Amino acid sequence: MHRHTYHLVNPSPWPISTAFSAFIMIIGGVLYMHSFAKGGFFFLLGISLLLTSMGLWWRDVVRESTYEGNHTKAVKTGLRYGMLIFIISEVMFFFSFFWAFFHSSLSPVIEIGSVWPPENMKELVFDSSRIPLLNTLILLLSGATLTWCHYAILSSNKKDATISLFITLFLAALFTTIQGYEYVSAPFSISDGVYGSTFYLATGFHGLHVIIGSLFLMVCFYRLVNNHFTVRSHIGFEAAAWYWHFVDVVWLFLYISTYCWGGIPSPELEVTNFICVK
Template identity: 55%
Template structure:
């Protein structure tokens, strides 16, 4: 059946409703894990959410790459949606920075009118945090290299640079996990511990999501899904990764260096 408009009328899909139930299962399992130390529901929810996400992504890739449903008008809408999503993420982190500066610029008497609180031994910003900063800045360079390679239709170079970015993202996550294991304070140690782990923890979660996003793009690029004029999936991943980079710069300067 032909259509006389450039828009994509999405076909019926079971994945949105099923995925929402699975995410609810995963979050319920997370609560059970933190309160009752039972991980069965969390593992089940995570596995089901992963499977449904893969099926959903497969359908979107099929619609865009093989069925040609992502016209210029549809791509324009997707770009706007990604911009609004990143804007909402900016507001999300803005609330955490607000909390951090509210407590650090005017420490109240409950934490000894001192920042960091007297019992807290903060991380040295010249050690692992600086290394992580270099890693993320390097990944920003490699993802930009990948974008330019796609625009020049040099897909082999694009594959290499996307893979480098994914590996740097994994390296960053490993170092962040190691830093947490070496920490002398926990999320329960005053407002400093709460804001530190909420800000760095949610940023770490975004790094993991961005790494998965780029890994999917690497697989698609290897399968020749991108061209110099049609690579919106990669472009969205690159925007997201640059957002993650910028947030980390603010985190490093504010929490690790200034807040020391």
């Protein structure tokens, strides 16, 4: 039988299962946010089914790579291109939030006082030199420890790779915990005008990506402990590292724009009332 360099995937139920689970999660989330009965139940059901489908799908991919040897050089190249395209799509996703933020902040309308932050938010914005700065340092440090892990894998140093990846996971959990505390203690909510909407949408979706990246790294930690990664074959870790560094870069832009620049009051614009006399 002719053996080519590509891998023809066997029929799998996980793509349709994942799509169906995501559909239930989104519908349940919308129902919950509009206070419909059973909305919270369907939201949690969707999340549970989605995580289960993802776990089983990843299990099959790990089997194909580690135990069946189906991930040839051509397959790995395709996976790298696929991950790169996915990250580009994520860049476009966050670009929309930055567009909304700068559209509202660079030319504030008269309804919010023609200033940014809006008149009713000036005393409520976060101090960028406190919790946001701490979270920035934590996330940057996690990127450094993840790079340490990558070099340890390339050097066949399992001990250092395990320690550095564990530290990365700890820092990721710490970042999420501190951001959760920030949200709980925030003096404003997502319903507080355009400032609250743009702030929570951008930072909230970034927090969601941190959680997804943390799950990605947890899978990598399990595989690292079980000797799935070698010097020549660790595409799963590479994909996770690319994703995590993308999360780092997005947070830097969020910190600089939303917390630092966005929290500085802009000069008020003088509004002159013209009276037309016939």
